[in-house]
Structures are given as C-alpha cells and as structure tokens.
Amino acid sequence: MTPIAPHITAFLQQHLPVERHASDHTCESYAYAFKLLFEYASDCLKVAPSKLNLEQLDAPLVVAFLNRLETTRGNGPSSRNTRLAAIKSFMHFMSYRVPAAMEQIQRILAIPAKKAETRLVKHLAGEEMQSILDAPVPDHRAGIRDRAMLHLCFAAGLRVSELIGLRLDDLKLQPQASVLIHGKGRRERCLPLWKETASALRAWLAVRGAVLAPELFVNARGEAMTRSGFEYILRKHAQRAASRCPSLSTKRVFPHVLRHSCALTVLQATKDLRKVSLWLGHAHMQTTEIYTRADPSVKLEALESVIAPKLRSGRFKATDQLIASLKARTVMRSETP
Numbered sequence: 001m002t003p004i005a006p007h008i009t010a011f012l013q014q015h016l017p018v019e020r021h022a023s024d025h026t027c028e029s030y031a032y033a034f035k036l037l038f039e040y041a042s043d044c045l046k047v048a049p050s051k052l053n054l055e056q057l058d059a060p061l062v063v064a065f066l067n068r069l070e071t072t073r074g075n076g077p078s079s080r081n082t083r084l085a086a087i088k089s090f091m092h093f094m095s096y097r098v099p100a101a102m103e104q105i106q107r108i109l110a111i112p113a114k115k116a117e118t119r120l121v122k123h124l125a126g127e128e129m130q131s132i133l134d135a136p137v138p139d140h141r142a143g144i145r146d147r148a149m150l151h152l153c154f155a156a157g158l159r160v161s162e163l164i165g166l167r168l169d170d171l172k173l174q175p176q177a178s179v180l181i182h183g184k185g186r187r188e189r190c191l192p193l194w195k196e197t198a199s200a201l202r203a204w205l206a207v208r209g210a211v212l213a214p215e216l217f218v219n220a221r222g223e224a225m226t227r228s229g230f231e232y233i234l235r236k237h238a239q240r241a242a243s244r245c246p247s248l249s250t251k252r253v254f255p256h257v258l259r260h261s262c263a264l265t266v267l268q269a270t271k272d273l274r275k276v277s278l279w280l281g282h283a284h285m286q287t288t289e290i291y292t293r294a295d296p297s298v299k300l301e302a303l304e305s306v307i308a309p310k311l312r313s314g315r316f317k318a319t320d321q322l323i324a325s326l327k328a329r330t331v332m333r334s335e336t337p
Contacts, residue, residue, distance in 0.1 A: 002054040002098050008034055011093050021186045025161035033086035040065045054098060059107035062087060066111070077116040084113055120294045123260040124251070129154060131245035132253070135237035141207045142220065146233050148197075148204035149217055149225075153255065155197040156181065157262035157280050160255045164225045166216040173198055183281035191279065231255060263291050 012031055016022040022030075037057075038049040044064075045056055066084060069075040075083075091105045098105075124132070133154065136146040153163050162181050170180040177198035180190050193201070204217075211222035219225055231254065238253035251257075259280070267276050277288040 002101065004052050004054050004057065005050050007054070007094060007097060008090065011090050015093055023161065023184055023186065024165070025159070025184070029082065030086040030089070033083040034090070036069070036083065037062075037065055037087065040068060054094065054101055055104065057108075058104055059111060062108055063111060077114040081113040081116065084111060121260045121263075121290055122251070122257050123264050123294060124253070124257060125247070126265075128241075128245050128248050128251070129258075129261050131241035131248065132234075132238055134244075135241040138203065144200075144203050144207055145217060146237060148200040149230065149233065150237065150258070151197045151200045152179070152193075153230075154258045154262050155194050156191050157259045157266070159184065159259060160227050160230055163255075164215065164217065164227060164230060167214045168216055169214075171201065171216060173202060177201075181281065185283060187281055187283065189278070189281045234258075260291075260294075263288075264295055267291050267295050 012027060012034075016027050016030060017024075038052060041047075041052055041057060041061060042049045044061065045052070047056070062084075066080050069080050069083060070077075088109055088111075091108050095102055095105050133147070133150055136150065137143040138147050149163065152158065153160075156162075156179060158181065162183055165182055166179065170182070172178050172180075177193040177195075178190055179193060180188060182188055208218070209222075211218050213222060213224045215224040217225040217230075219229055234253060234255055238248060242248040263276050263280055266279050267273065270276070273285065273288055273292065276291060277285050280288065282288050
C-alpha cells in the first residue's frame with residue numbers, strides 16, 4: 001500500500017510551485033480540491049484522511065466524488081472539471097513515483113470532463129460600474145483604500161489573485177502611471193493607468209502608512225489584503241451603489257465581473273480582440289473570444305456590413321376556390337352603383 005500523505009505534500013509544496021511554476025491561486029485551488037476529495041474518501045472508507053492510501057482512490061470513488069460535487073454541493077460542470085483537472089494532474093505526478101499503480105492511474109485519467117454550457121459572460125453596464133466606483137466614501141482610510149482597489153481592479157481588468165498580490169514596487173506613478181502585473185502562469189504584463197486610477201492610488205499611498213507588509217493593499221491590521229477581504233469590500237459597496245442604481249439589486253456582483261466589464265469596455269473602445277487579450281493577459285486568443293459573444297456592437301457591425309436580400313413585392317392570392325369566389329363577390333358588390 002502507498003500512503004498518500006507524503007506524495008500530496010510533495011505535489012503541492014514542491015512540484016506545483018517549484019517545478020511547474022504554478023501560481024499561488026492554482027496551488028490554493030488544487031489544495032482545496034484535494035481537501036474535498038480526502039474528506040469524501042475518509043467519510044466513505046471510514047479512514048482518517050492522513051491514513052488514506054493511493055490504492056483506495058480508485059476510479060469509481062473519484063467518479064462518485066465528482067457526482068457528489070454536483071448533487072450535494074450544487075457545483076456546475078465547470079467546477080467539477082476544475083476538481084477533476086487537479087486530480088488528473090496529481091495522478092500524472094504519481095505515475096512517475098509509483099509505476100506499479102499505472103493501471104489504476106490510467107483509469108482515473110480516462111474519466112471524461114463534462115461539457116459545460118457556453119454562457120454569456122456577466123458584466124456591468126457603464127452606469128452600474130460607475131455607481132460602484134463612486135460608492136466608497138473617501139473621507140477615511142478604508143474608504144480611500146477601497147476606492148483605489150475598485151478603480152485598479154476595473155481599469156486593469158485584474159484577477160483577484162493579481163490584485164491582492166501586487167506589491168508597492170509594482171506600481172510606478174512617474175513619469176507615466178503604470179502597474180506591473182504578475183499574472184496567471186507566471187506571465188507578467190505592464191499596463192498604463194487612467195489618470196483617475198492613478199489619482200486614487202496616490203491618495204491611498206498618502207494614508208497607507210508604514211506597514212511591514214510589502215503588498216500594495218493592506219487591511220486595518222496592516223496585513224496583506226485577502227481574497228475574502230476584497231470580496232467582502234466589493235459586495236458591501238455594490239449593495240450601497242444599488243440605492244443609486246436599482247439595476248444592481250438584481251445582479252450578483254463578484255470580483256471577476258469587474259474583469260469582464262473591463263474587457264468589454266476595451267473591446268468596445270478598440271474593436272480589437274488582440275488588444276483585449278494583451279490587456280487581460282490571456283495565453284490564448286480563444287479565451288478572449290468569449291467577449292465577442294457578449295458585445296452586441298460586434299454583431300451590429302456585421303449586420304450593417306451585410307446587404308440584406310430584397311423582398312419581391314406582391315399581393316397574396318388565395319388558392320382555395322371558395323375563398324376566391326367570396327373575394328370576387330366582394331369586388332362585384334363594391335363596383336355596384
């Protein structure tokens with residue numbers, strides 16, 4: 001039997017961050033997937049998670065776990081596929097470490113991903129986004145910080161991991177305001193900033209104070225801002241903005257909505273999908289193409305560029321003899337003096 005604890009530790013602490021150069025967000029996502037898997041396996045097998053063996057994690061158990069994600073936890077196909085990708089990555093890792101388990105590993109690698117529905121990306125209209133940006137009250141330290149975070153997250157189209165991972169030395173305000181973003185897959189990109197965003201950031205730096213944390217955004221205790229902390233801040237200001245913009249009350253505003261809204265703003269301004277891809281830091285253009293489905297202006301331009309087929313004018317002629325005779329009688333009656 002092969003104890004799984006030392007191998008999963010090596011996978012998460014050495015293989016992913018050091019050998020694969022995976023981002024912190026990816027490592028956290030994979031760790032959470034295995035937390036769910038091991039808790040499920042422990043409950044089914046009546047074995048403590050730290051005592052689980054590789055041989056116990058067979059394909060039927062993994063499939064049952066994936067089904068439970070959808071039925072009990074209410075996860076969609078996309079979340080299910082994300083958990084499956086983490087498991088398969090670990091199994092590839094184990095195929096080199098435990099060749100004797102290759103048959104079992106191949107069965108797990110053969111589990112197919114579920115086809116997810118292609119839905120339009122959720123985004124905010126211009127007035128909705130502006131209401132959220134205006135929601136923080138900049139008369140105290142937290143309000144100034146929140147305004148700067150929201151402006152930067154929207155203007156640069158940042159992922160949450162990119163926003164909270166920014167360090168002070170990633171921000172340049174002179175001579176041209178710009179920010180260096182450490183993106184997904186260790187890809188870096190440098191983006192210029194709007195004057196309004198730069199102004200909000202200068203105001204935050206003036207009140208940030210001398211704290212030990214090197215991150216640009218910190219909480220009230222002087223510690224680095226967390227993912228859950230920013231989600232709470234965004235949710236709070238979205239609720240406040242809904243009083244001025246009622247349409248927000250029917251929308252679920254989460255951090256990635258700001259990224260989607262930025263992407264559509266750039267697309268509508270430039271009409272260039274390549275520039276949107278560079279702005280967001282996408283590795284593949286196919287990822288960026290989802291925004292063309294959400295932008296109606298792209299479809300309107302296509303519609304206007306096509307010459308519509310002409311319709312031949314004419315009147316309807318009845319084919320039924322009874323209708324034709326009744327029509328003829330109507331005409332005769334109208335001609336009678």
